[in-house]
Amino acid sequence: xxxxxxxxxxxxxxxxxxxxxxxxxxxxxxxxxxxxxxxxxxxxxxxxxxxxxxxxxxxxxxxxxxxxx
Numbered sequence: 001x002x003x004x005x006x007x008x009x010x011x012x013x014x015x016x017x018x019x020x021x022x023x024x025x026x027x028x029x030x031x032x033x034x035x036x037x038x039x040x041x042x043x044x045x046x047x048x049x050x051x052x053x054x055x056x057x058x059x060x061x062x063x064x065x066x067x068x069x
Contacts (some may be wrong), residue, residue: 008037008045011061016049016065029066032058 010016015031035057036048043063051058 008047010034010047010065010067012037015068016047017068018049018060019064019066032060032065 010051014034016034018030030051030053032049032051034047035050038046038048038059040046041061044063046059046061047065049058049060049065
């Protein structure tokens with residue numbers, strides 16, 4: 001695992017939920033699969049996410065998500 005990857009809290013393939021304050025996500029309670037680890041936005045690492053019910057991918061910061069059980 002590279003140094004870049006080890007700094008992220010979550011891993012590719014894990015399922016997360018977006019925080020309620022994530023205003024534009026209609027399905028914030030739905031699970032989102034992490035499909036890519038992205039660099040920090042200056043404060044938090046970011047992730048590319050996919051939900052099977054949406055026709056697009058999202059980018060969210062680490063502080064905007066929690067691990068799904």
